Amino acid sequence: YRVDFTPDEVKTDRYLTLHLPEVLTPFTDAWITEWRPLFTADQSIDALWVGIRGTPMRERGVYGCVVETTEASFGVxxxxxxxxxxxxxxxxxxxxxxxxxxxxxxxxxxxxxxxxxxxxxxxxxxxxxxxxxxxxxxxxxxxxxxxxxxxxxxx
Incomplete structure (x- = not known):
């Protein structure tokens, strides 16, 4: 998978493209095909991460999920x-x-x-x-x- 960021999404105000490690492919596939559809039926939403309301997650929502998940998983x-x-x-x-x-x-x-x-x-x-x-x-x-x-x- 390739993740493309527009200048307004990154600190450096430049386009950024990252390739996810291959080891993440099965997890990304599962999110896209099995889990993400549970949050939104609107196929016109192309955001990878959607919230419980079915709308694209904003920066604060992603931040909160990352902080909470790492705390629960790693104790920090x-x-x-x-x-x-x-x-x-x-x-x-x-x-x-x-x-x-x-x-x-x-x-x-x-x-x-x-x-x-x-x-x-x-x-x-x-x-x-x-x-x-x-x-x-x-x-x-x-x-x-x-x-x-x-x-x-x-x-």
Whole structure:
């Protein structure tokens, strides 16, 4: 599936086209063929997401559904914009060589915009990894050589 956004629907005021991962195809098919028709019988409505009144969901409605669903599913609410942070952070963390795809993914013309807004996540991760590495090293050394901070003769 391909999702097309018009400039008035995105933060960057530019057309944006995204392809959904293939793994989502069966779920998208089920929504379109089985569930969505329960909300609207009006086939002239081409919005993917429709509300309980059968009309296209607006930004606030989608936002609320995402926040409520993520809270119920994961125990923490995740708003739609945070998915952008998660996507960039995941790409940079898991495949740093692919950092170049993050700007187009977010619809940024200038890659510096992406780096400026999302590099903080990498800095925080680096700090956490450093702390974890030091803790692991300290624990390994303590297990092998004992506690270096004890006074001589103490056990």
């Amino acid at each position: 609410s995740i708003n739609p914009h945070l998915f952008r942070d998660i996507a960039v952070t995941s790409i940079v963390d898991q495949t740093p060589q692919n950092i170049g795809i993050t700007a187009p993914l977010l619809g940024h013309i200038n890659p510096a915009t992406t780096e400026e807004h999302y590099i903080h996540a990498n800095q925080a991760m680096a700090g956490e990894r450093y702390r974890a590495s030091v803790t692991t090293l300290r624990d390994n050394l303590k297990a092998e050589y004992g506690n270096p901070f004890k006074l001589r003769g103490e056990r």
